[in-house]
Amino acid sequence: MTHAYEEVGARTAWRAPVTHARTRPGPAEPQVHVHPDHAEWTDFSSMASLQLLTESVARMIGFEVACLSVVIGEDLVTVAYSGPEEFRDEVFQTDHVSVLDPVIAQSEAWGRFHFLAEEDRHGHFPGHWVVTSEGPARTAPVDAWRPLDCLMAFLHDDDGNLRGVLSVDSPLSERRPDATQRALLERYAAHAERSVVGAFVSAELRQQMSHADAARRAVRTASTPTRPILEVLAEVHRALVDVLGASGTWIGVLGPDGRPTTGARSRDGEPVDLPPDVADLAAAVAGRLWREQRHLVVGTDDVVPQRSWGTTAHDQRLFVRAKELLVRLRLGSLLVVPLGSGDQCVGFLALTRRANDLPWSTIEQTSAREIGHDLGAALQVATALERERRVVRELRQLDDHRTLLIATLSHELRSPLAVIRGNLEVVGELAEDPDSDPFHQAMVRGADRMQKVVDDLLLLTRVSDPRHPLVCVPVDLRAVVLDVVSLVETQADAKQISLHVGLPSQRALVPGDAVELDRLVGNLVSNAVKYSNEGGSVSVTLEHVAHQVVLTVTDTGLGISEEDQQGLFRAFFRSSNPDAQRRPGTGLGLSIVASVAERHGGTIEVDSTLGHGTTFTVRLPAEGP
Incomplete structure (x- = not known):
């Protein structure tokens, strides 16, 4: 195979000799034949369009047989055929691109079309060739079409890559094309070229979207807030090697010092030890790539940097170092994509392939870069959550230490x-x-x-302390209130405070700890008396509401400002009100009340206005029947 066609190929067909009537094909529904090995190359509508195109071209330029083939990898795949049905199975056989070499070498170029006359054909032609016409009569003119004549158009994309071949056979005129017909052939070849290239573009876009969607789904599935970041990276690794065909990945999460804190993995997920200077190289390029919104591709066969690289001396040095690294690691190519969100680079994605693997296509590069944006956002969230979890752990350790100390x-x-x-x-x-x-x-x-x-x-x-379990027994809160009131009556009488108590006639049972509930009621009632002025009043009520027991303690005392209410239930909290500060207290009473209420599955609310008294309402689950 010649160098000019190393990455492309086409499928052409000569037709096997048969005897049949030469009739112009009439209008018919396009018959779509999808090759079993390449059914996902394009969608049904594109295949139908190519079939219709092939039939139309054959009809318009006056040929009974036409065959359209495209290049998929190094395969020559027929995607559309117009001609005798008995040859269809043979025509749709797959060949290697190298079957074109003798045709290219021996044919005469007529623009996009190449013509190889039977008399100029020499040597063996590999592949599946089908001849569809008989030899000319002895009295036929010199320009008569011969069975082994070959006429095919080579269809290229804008970059000069061969994308397909349109071959025609059995002209209705039974003659080789003259100058006028050649011009017509060229015009329809150009139309076929645009259609084939368009089909490839559509297929590539679908493949790109499929890759991106699959990887994005994997990234989003893996990046749940509850999962540790290393678990996220392991899940994403599996998706990337499957979707993008990588032999290994390195999802580097940058630490505070700008160096990656996570390592590389082989295709099977095993950790890979990398030389120390690799981390330096990765750290040097990650931030810059994110700022410039580009990626890097390097292969061991690259003589000069690919277009994704910059042109500065620094870029050249990085290119040389990257190639040396690939050689040392016995790899064939490397694709590096920055990871980030907004203006922050959080890491990089490095994908590798072995020496014998295909190079990174434009589709794969674009897909990887789009995946980088999603993965970067996911890693930013995961990193933030990891930091928060670490802070929470440290705070818990500090709280445990404080609790133990106290x-x-x-x-x-x-x-x-x-x-x-x-x-x-x-x-x-x-x-x-x-x-x-x-x-x-x-x-x-x-x-x-x-x-x-x-x-x-x-x-x-x-x-x-959550490690100290609550042992619940039925506690009669009505009896608790009566005991507490009897204890504070002396203090209330000393300050001439009216103490009003409203209790249900029956017991008010709640599940809980009797000592803790006694302290809850005692702290609220004693505080109400303490912070009420002489001649004031305190009201204590207890009632059943639905499936709850509701305790309400109201006083006509000093009241609490809105600012003080924000920290009212913190340990050692003291009011900013000078009148309240002059009254003795530890600052622990309401903190104990709130903790006991929460520990018993209840809630506490405060309603107060500075200078106009306070109401505390505690709701506790009632004991079941």
């Missing part, structure tokens, strides 16, 4: 506090000097306050 300190403080309080009781009993009593009482109040802080810390640690 629990440890609280436990360690309980024993010394117990000793202090016990000895303070003894000192109070033994003290004889009345002047020491105020100091003793101050020490007792300080120890009691410290004990409350320790108890609150221990409880908050327990109810906030």
Whole structure:
């Protein structure tokens, strides 16, 4: 095969001798014959159009037989035939492109058409050749058409690549074309050329869309937010080697230092060790390729950089390094596509092929670049989620450390506090000097306050720890409210606060921990009394609403500003209201209330206006029947 046709070929047909009547074919529905090995080359409508074209050309230029063949890889595939049905099966046999070599070498060029006269034919012609006419009579003129005459048009695309061959046989005039008919032949050959090239373009576009759609589906399927980034890369790798026919992939995700943090994989998914300088080369080109929105292709047979490369000295050095890398890794070609989203480059996609594999086609390059945009966006999301997960893990570790620290300190403080309080009781009993009593009482109040802080810390640690399971038993919240109210009545009476209680006549059972629920009710009611001024009122109600038990605590006290309400349930929160700051508290009470409510599957709401009191509403699931 000559160099000019190394990447292209065509299919031509001479017809086997038969005896048949020469009649002009009448109008008929186009008969579409799809070659079994290349059924996906083009769609049915294009095949029908090519069949109609072939029949029309044969009719218009006065030939009984016409055959249109196209180049698919190195195969010569017949896609349309107009002529005797007995030759159809033979005509649609596939040949290698090299069957054209003797025709090209021996024929006379008439523009797109080449004519090889029977008397000029020499040597063996490989392939499937069919002759469809008998020899001329002895008295036939010298320009009579002969059985082994061959007339075919070579159809090229705009880049000069041979895309197909239109061969005709058995002229109705029984003569070889004269100058006038040659001009007509050239005109219809040009029309056939445009149709064939258009069919190839359509097929390539469909293939490109199919590749892109398949890879995009794989990328989107793999890139679910819950999947780790390494799992995403493994899934995408399998799709890329299948869709784009790569022998290996390297989906490099760039780290903070601009170097790839992930490695290459062979076709079967196994990790591939690469020389250290490969990472430097990849990091050098990824960002630039994304900024310039281009890709790179290099093959070991490339003498000069392909058009995808730049023309600077830096590009030339990268080209040489890339070729050296391919030789070292025993690879044939490399396709590098940048990955990113917006103005941010997040990595690169490198696809390799072996030395004997086909080069990267324009379709594959375009598909890979489009895939790069989708994959880049997916990796950006996956990377962001990975960072968020890492931050969440670190925060959880910090929270665990804080919880452990608080629990440890609280436990360690309980024993010394117990000793202090016990000895303070003894000192109070033994003290004889009345002047020491105020100091003793101050020490007792300080120890009691410290004990409350320790108890609150221990409880908050327990109810906030997901590793501490909630053991539920039926708890009568009505009884809990009565106990709490009886305890705070003394404080309310001391401030002349009216305490109103509204309870159901029957028990109000909720599943939960009795100690925790007692603290929830106690903190809300005691806070209502504490933050109410003298002469105010506090209302505590409990009721069944649907499948819930609803506790409402309302006071006419200081109220809470909208700003303070935002952080009201945080641990150690203290109000910005000076009046509230003057009243003692640990800042843990409402945090405990919120944690207990959430732990019991409930909710807490606050409705307050600064200076006009506050209402807390807690909703808890009721115990089932």
